[in-house]
Amino acid sequence: MAEITLVEAITQALAYEMQADPNVIVLGEDVGKDGGVFRATLGLLDKFGPDRVRDTPLAESMIGGLAVGMAVQGLKPVAEFQFMGFIYPAVDQIINHAARMRNRTRGRLSCPVVFRTPYGAGIHAPEHHSESTEAIFAHTPGLRVVIPSSPRRAYGLLLAAIRDPDPVIFLEPSRLYRWAKQEVPDDGKALPLDTCFTLRVGTDVTLVTWGAMVKETLEAASKLAEEGVNAEVIDVATIKPLDMDTILASVEKTGRCVIVHEAPRTCGMGAEIAAEVSEKALLSLQAPVKRVTGYDTVVPYARLEKSYIPSVERIREVVHLIMEFA
Amino acid sequence: MKVVARFEVPYYQYLDENSQLTEKLPTFAKDADSLAAMYRLMTLVRLFDTKAIALQRTGKLGTYPSIRGQEAVFVGVGHAMHKEDIFVPYYRDVGVVIQRGVNLSDILLYWGGDERGNCYANNKQDFPYSVPVGSQPLHASGAAVALKYHKKKAAVLTICGDGATSQGDFYEAMNVAGVWKLPVVFVVCNNQWAISVSRGAQTAAQTLAQKAIAAGIPGEQVDGNDIIAVHHRVEMALKKAREQHEPVLLEMLCYRQSDHTTADDARRYEPPKIREQEWKKEPIMRLRRYLEQIGVWSEDQEQALLAECEHNINQTVEDYLHTPPQPAESMFDYLYATLPKAYQEQRELVKKIGVVHHG
Ligand SMILES: Cc1ncc(C[n+]2csc(CCOP(=O)(O)OP(=O)(O)O)c2C)c(N)n1
Ligand SMILES: [Mg+2]
Numbered sequence: 001m002a003e004i005t006l007v008e009a010i011t012q013a014l015a016y017e018m019q020a021d022p023n024v025i026v027l028g029e030d031v032g033k034d035g036g037v038f039r040a041t042l043g044l045l046d047k048f049g050p051d052r053v054r055d056t057p058l059a060e061s062m063i064g065g066l067a068v069g070m071a072v073q074g075l076k077p078v079a080e081f082q083f084m085g086f087i088y089p090a091v092d093q094i095i096n097h098a099a100r101m102r103n104r105t106r107g108r109l110s111c112p113v114v115f116r117t118p119y120g121a122g123i124h125a126p127e128h129h130s131e132s133t134e135a136i137f138a139h140t141p142g143l144r145v146v147i148p149s150s151p152r153r154a155y156g157l158l159l160a161a162i163r164d165p166d167p168v169i170f171l172e173p174s175r176l177y178r179w180a181k182q183e184v185p186d187d188g189k190a191l192p193l194d195t196c197f198t199l200r201v202g203t204d205v206t207l208v209t210w211g212a213m214v215k216e217t218l219e220a221a222s223k224l225a226e227e228g229v230n231a232e233v234i235d236v237a238t239i240k241p242l243d244m245d246t247i248l249a250s251v252e253k254t255g256r257c258v259i260v261h262e263a264p265r266t267c268g269m270g271a272e273i274a275a276e277v278s279e280k281a282l283l284s285l286q287a288p289v290k291r292v293t294g295y296d297t298v299v300p301y302a303r304l305e306k307s308y309i310p311s312v313e314r315i316r317e318v319v320h321l322i323m324e325f326a
Numbered sequence: 327m328k329v330v331a332r333f334e335v336p337y338y339q340y341l342d343e344n345s346q347l348t349e350k351l352p353t354f355a356k357d358a359d360s361l362a363a364m365y366r367l368m369t370l371v372r373l374f375d376t377k378a379i380a381l382q383r384t385g386k387l388g389t390y391p392s393i394r395g396q397e398a399v400f401v402g403v404g405h406a407m408h409k410e411d412i413f414v415p416y417y418r419d420v421g422v423v424i425q426r427g428v429n430l431s432d433i434l435l436y437w438g439g440d441e442r443g444n445c446y447a448n449n450k451q452d453f454p455y456s457v458p459v460g461s462q463p464l465h466a467s468g469a470a471v472a473l474k475y476h477k478k479k480a481a482v483l484t485i486c487g488d489g490a491t492s493q494g495d496f497y498e499a500m501n502v503a504g505v506w507k508l509p510v511v512f513v514v515c516n517n518q519w520a521i522s523v524s525r526g527a528q529t530a531a532q533t534l535a536q537k538a539i540a541a542g543i544p545g546e547q548v549d550g551n552d553i554i555a556v557h558h559r560v561e562m563a564l565k566k567a568r569e570q571h572e573p574v575l576l577e578m579l580c581y582r583q584s585d586h587t588t589a590d591d592a593r594r595y596e597p598p599k600i601r602e603q604e605w606k607k608e609p610i611m612r613l614r615r616y617l618e619q620i621g622v623w624s625e626d627q628e629q630a631l632l633a634e635c636e637h638n639i640n641q642t643v644e645d646y647l648h649t650p651p652q653p654a655e656s657m658f659d660y661l662y663a664t665l666p667k668a669y670q671e672q673r674e675l676v677k678k679i680g681v682v683h684h685g
């Protein structure tokens with residue numbers, strides 16, 4: 001079986017589910033003939049036609065609101081926003097309507113929509129193409145926020161997101177789109193939502209991360225192993241709702257916890273996880289919970305973006321610091 | 327110079343403010359029963375509205391937006407819609423929703439602060455009230471995509487206010503409806519005010535109807551105090567939407583004969599005397615005089631109708647006041663199809679504490 005990239009796994013999942021369910025409709029800017037600016041919808045127009053792969057007018061709030069109306073009336077829209085930095089006009093539709101339609105109508109109506117968008121820094125693009133503002137959505141009751149970090153998880157989690165009866169924000173780390181390849185069987189098997197994936201088993205420290213930072217965190221864990229520190233690495237994958245059970249069980253075992261995320265530090269998901277760990281696993285902790293995060297500033301333009309993204313080095317340093325804590 | 331395009335905005339009226347016909351009646355309006363039915367509904371809505379305000383003033387209802395003076399717009403729209411059509415309301419639409427399988431007591435429940443008011447026992451498809459101004463026309467376009475995709479012979483109708491037409495979403499909804507040929511009708515209830523901001527201060531556009539033209543769809547003005555015109559234009563628009571997938575914008579001209587809501591005091595900004603002047607155009611008396619002229623309405627019928635409405639409304643209020651609140655933990659029970667485990671702890675806590683009452 002040929003190996004495919006994360007973005008190809010997205011396309012594969014979309015094609016699978018569009019084949020399986022005629023109510024799945026892809027819409028967004030340039031998703032048709034162009035196959036999306038990252039080519040995530042490549043070939044879908046030819047396969048499924050313009051009723052199911054819709055190039056929309058250029059208006060994000062419209063994409064959001066249209067998808068809400070479609071979802072409430074029995075379709076399963078998968079709406080693409082070209083970049084996370086352009087999702088904000090649609091935030092009103094996502095937070096005020098998609099996330100609440102079921103609750104507002106006490107279950108009479110629901111809104112099974114997937115909002116996909118590439119996110120994160122590291123692709124040398126202009127401003128607004130590097131945001132990691134997942135916490136805005138994770139803060140919102142009624143939403144799910146799902147972030148894959150490998151081709152296989154992209155395939156399985158996107159299938160799960162489309163099949164989920166509630167709205168899902170599906171954030172695709174653009175830095176990983178073409179980073180690694182994997183064999184991804186096109187078997188239509190979804191992966192579970194609301195569950196962390198333990199990517200590496202360890203005993204000394206729990207590294208909790210998601211999205212593109214899985215890459216640096218795994219690299220840091222390999223280096224740390226050479227330096228005698230055995231790190232467990234957890235990919236949270238669904239950051240809303242949080243699977244704290246997996247994280248707590250790991251921290252109870254290792255006694256140490258470092259959360260790594262690319263988003264700014266203040267009110268990032270790391271703060272939430274750290275608070276939960278301190279509330280529920282205090283007596284297991286042998287050192288303070290630490291965060292390695294993006295800085296509380298605007299993501300710099302290309303020349304400085306490497307200085308912004310948490311590095312393998314920064315992760316290693318923090319782990320060594322807490323290993324020495326007494 | 328040459329002119330590359332010209333546009334027109336038609337205006338429709340059949341019954342003027344003196345209850346005189348200004349045009350040949352449309353076919354539906356030759357059926358006196360149909361007109362009388364709408365008259366009855368407008369009367370019911372007006373009395374209900376008065377009752378709702380009284381309930382709010384005595385602390386038995388939350389903030390409520392009056393429909394006074396705007397009854398013809400909503401009753402006319404509701405009467406022209408088919409059961410299979412989809413309605414996407416804003417928040418002033420009592421006159422429509424009571425014709426869509428929604429109980430009056432549910433409307434009180436909603437304004438009394440209970441989400442179950444959106445449950446709509448006898449309606450599976452209509453959208454609930456939408457509070458973010460101007461956001462819901464997009465849902466209408468989305469719903470129209472679904473209707474068209476599923477090849478259903480039905481249309482979507484959405485209403486918003488004059489203020490809402492300043493929102494980008496309003497234009498975005500019409501624009502996509504035009505370019506995708508969606509079966510949707512956009513109605514603007516132009517009651518001349520968006521809270522304290524007058525129609526004139528809202529936009530330099532001469533009409534709101536012309537906003538459709540930029541989206542490539544037709545726009546019409548309709549005398550929103552003339553329920554014959556409202557019903558007829560909506561009926562035509564829905565037919566066109568259902569059969570030809572041609573969206574339309576209808577601007578209904580009327581006047582808000584009330585504060586914006588019970589939380590507002592229009593004396594702060596509304597010039598004196600306008601309301602009295604506008605009251606001369608008010609839709610209920612206009613239709614009543616016409617029905618009397620053609621001999622299908624009498625004082626006896628009027629008295630019987632008032633008694634019947636009063637009885638219904640009192641019963642409705644009883645039902646509403648005797649509906650106990652939902653259990654406190656219900657605030658979690660409709661967030662997701664299945665409540666994620668992460669929420670269980672908070673739900674248990676809320677359940678243990680129970681309903682915390684006001685005061
Ligand atoms: C997006 C948004 N902004 C502000 C408000 C507060 N607000 C509620 S109603 C209203 C005026 C709406 O006027 P209009 O669209 O003319 O409708 P009307 O209430 O007059 O029928 C405002 C500003 C809101 N609900 N939503
Ligand atoms: Mg208004």
